[in-house]
Amino acid sequence: MARLDQLPEPMRSHIADLPCPHFEQTPRASGPELAKRRVAIISTAGLHRREDRPFGGMEGDYRVIEGDTPAGDLVMTHISTNFDRTGFQQDWNLVFPIDRLRELAADGVIGSVANYHFSFMGATDPAKMAPHAENLARLLAGDNVDAALLVPV
Amino acid sequence: MGALANYLENEGIPTTQISLIYEHTEAIRPPRALWVPFELGRxxxxxxxxxxxxxxxxxxxxxxxxxxxxxxxxxPEEAPAKAGDAGGTDETWACPVRFSPGQADETGPEKRMQAFREEVAELRNWYDIGVQKRGRTALSHFTPEDAAALFCDYLSGKDILPPDETGPPAVALRLAAQDLKAFYYEAAISRPGAGIPDSEAFTRWYWNQTAAGQILRDVKKRCETDGDKEMRMAGRMFLVPMGI
Incomplete structure (x- = not known):
């Protein structure tokens, strides 16, 4: 249960005390209706292809996950020991819902699924992610993505 | 997560997100978020x-x-319990892997390491069967035997020589700990009639009833006095969950 007040100590205090960056304004980018959007997954679960570099520290970088990566090639090297991984072991869609997205595209709920998806490691200082996010935005635009689905862990 | 949404949106990419910690999302104010009342990791x-x-x-x-x-x-909905799940108490999920009596309680470092190696060997067949059945494993870089050897070498005071692709020893130790736990999970659920434990039942079993859990506590303890600060950090934060 991720209700903060129901987490056991010392987890509750650890999470409650994590600094949150302050943004004066909430930015807004626009796009077409959902049925025409091209969707990419941006995970912060520390996911990557097995042969790719593991996440070593908290540098704010990301890994590229091609849309046709087989389930067996996707691994998680997030630094934290404090969240459940057994759900991901049973079903990768629990964290990286690529099969669900494909079904939504086939049913016309969304327009299409991107060719490339991305994963960061979420325990990282957001300021370190910022320059990588700028690069990522260009890659997403290059794949004609107009909806980034951000999935935490 | 919310900060990342704001960065991407500033660059012209519309975002939406799932939120697991309401208070964080409320503070960061990303453009669009759906808070879900699910367990971390799900x-x-x-x-x-x-x-x-x-x-x-x-x-x-x-x-x-x-x-x-x-x-x-x-x-608006809680995550339903999945049909067939074995549940959240020791009474409803008992791992069918029976180790030798007292294996997890061995005292003395040598005996404890021996018990640990035997445990890994006992689980290996079930892990292999599980991988074949599911067509997938979540282990990333270490075989269970290599992970076990890394921990035993470290506890024996030997230099540990991680494979190149895992980077420095502190990273290798963390990855080996993650792979070892994944191995125990995949092996344990592959036994006939084991069912699928919820995360709490698995956590209790792994940390309290296996030699692996004890060995990782030993490794954590040794890391705390290591000369390398990255190893001390790994021991403090990245091998054993908070509250264990």
Whole structure:
């Protein structure tokens, strides 16, 4: 249960005390209706292809996950020991819902699924992610993505 | 997560997100977020339940059509228990892997390491069967035997020589700990009649009833006095969960 007040100590205090960056304004980018959007997954679960570099520290970088990566090639090297991984072991869609997205595209709920998806490691200082996010935005635009689905862990 | 949404949105990419910690999302104010009342590590709610996952996903994607931002919606359903799940108490999930009596309680470092190696060997067949059945493993870089050897070498005071691709010893230690735990999980659920434990039942079993759990506590303790600060950090933070 991720209700903060129901987490056991010392987890509750650890999470409650994590600094949150302050943004004066909430930015807004626009796009077409959902049925025409091209969707990419941006995970912060520390996911990557097995042969790719593991996440070593908290540098704010990301890994590229091609849309046709087989389930067996996707691994998680997030630094934290404090969240459940057994759900991901049973079903990768629990964290990286690529099969669900494909079904939504086939049913016309969304327009299409991107060719490339991305994963960061979420325990990282957001300021370190910022320059990588700028690069990522260009890659997403290059794949004609107009909806980034951000999935935490 | 919310900060990343703001960065991408500033660069012109519309975003929507799932939120696991309401208070963080409320503070960061990303454009669009759906808070879900699920366990950390399970943002789509339930493994193997495509219908439920789809509901969560559509809930988050629909926010892309919200009239104004920021919008922080609450997903109205709890994650249902999956049919066939073995549940959250020791009484309802007992791992069918029976280790030799007292194996997890061996005292003395040598005996404890021996018990640990035997445990890994006992689980190996079930792990292999599970991988064959599921067509997948979550182990990333270490075989269980290599992970076990790394920990035993470290506890024996030997230099540890991690494979090149895992980077420095502190990273290798963490990855080996993650792979070892994944191995125990995949092996334990592959035994006939084992069922699928919920995360709490698995955690209790792994940390309290296996030699692996004890060995990792020993490694954590040794890391705390290591001369390398990255190893001390790994021991303090990245091998054993908080509260264990």
């Amino acid at each position: 943002p789509l709610g339930v493994p193997g339940d495509a219908v439920f996952q789809r509901k969560v996903l559509i809930g988050a994607l629909r926010l892309l059509e919200a009239e104004s931002v920021p919008v922080l919606e609450v997903f």
